[in-house]
Amino acid sequence: MADEFERICRLMEQLPPCGEEVRVGVGDDAAILQLPIDNDVVVSTDTMVEGVHFRQDTLSWADVGYKCVAASVSDIAAMGATPTSVLLSLALPASLSMDEMLNIYQGVADACHEYCVSVIGGDLVQSSQSMLTSTVLGKIDKKQALLRSGAKPGDVLFVTGHLGASAAGLKLLLTSYGMRDALDAAYVISRHRRPTARVLAGQTFLRYGVNSCNDISDGLASELNEIAKASQVRLRVEIEKIPLHHATRNVARQLGESALDYALSGGEDYELVATAPPVVYARLLPLLEAVRLPITAIGRVESGDGVVGEWPDGKLDVILATGYHHF
């Protein structure tokens, strides 16, 4: 059985080499990065705990590794920044085999390739419960960033991609339900297991003058309330415009649940929600279409506070910050 340090070496062999900005990577007491002087450093961390963020029957070990990195990269994307490096801390039971650890790193390697990041360090400790923490460092032009606090009355409110698929996938995985349409099931399950951090979208938003942005980890309702609060504005959402993939609608229908609830309160879609002046939104629309990442206008920013949902018949509902909250 390999010891702690042999394991770290074997795990790292799975990963692509570090980028040129890494002066010291894995192997010393700390990593050293040499960033361009015209950049600021952006940093964020996310933890995944077995029983809370995944179960052995919802994610494979490779999915756990991939999703942990993708979820933290998503926060860097939401700032409009470019992710560069990852610190990965693993707290794992002694019973976990070397092959299972290598599987985690296979997923980490997939994420490293997808997001052009390298693992520059981390930690490996024994624990009764599996827990992974991914800390991502990124770079951004000095004094630039997409913040939650920049929304202005008159802005268009919009989201990337489709919402609710991850929650539909999770629901399917947790209920032993024979799906009639295997393709729909495969789509929503893959969105749950392998979400995509929208790095290119975030960078484009920053370049074209988007005013505020947030990534959707806890559910649209919660993230909208965060923008409204940070920006001291009211967000008005046209409920029927929230983009739901037909697979998510079909799965929800078959489970007797609401795809809209999945989008508002399910979480883990890791799409971006943002606001921009109408002229900026109009420029972004064809650009993101061209890279096959549609954005959809779902409402607008007004003066006031809170989040209000508007139904097609004109009826209004307050949208509270429902979603996945740990405490």
Ligand SMILES: Nc1ncnc2c1ncn2[C@@H]1O[C@H](COP(=O)(O)OP(=O)(O)OP(=O)(O)O)[C@@H](O)[C@H]1O
């Ligand atoms: N234990 C903590 N100590 C200090 N700051 C924290 C702690 N937990 C969270 N924060 C900070 O609180 C702020 C808001 O966190 P929030 O949960 O909205 O982050 P997020 O990563 O976007 O969401 P999620 O955790 O759902 O991915 C962030 O700046 C985060 O760094």
Ligand SMILES: Cc1ncc(C[n+]2csc(CCOP(=O)(O)O)c2C)c(N)n1
């Ligand atoms: C087995 C199992 N049960 C429930 C969930 C749902 N879930 C857990 S954490 C979270 C929000 C994002 O996490 P965080 O806020 O920590 O970034 C969500 C929606 C899951 N994925 N797996």
Ligand SMILES: [Mg+2]
């Ligand atoms: Mg996060």
Ligand SMILES: [Mg+2]
């Ligand atoms: Mg976030």
Ligand SMILES: [Mg+2]
């Ligand atoms: Mg959260």
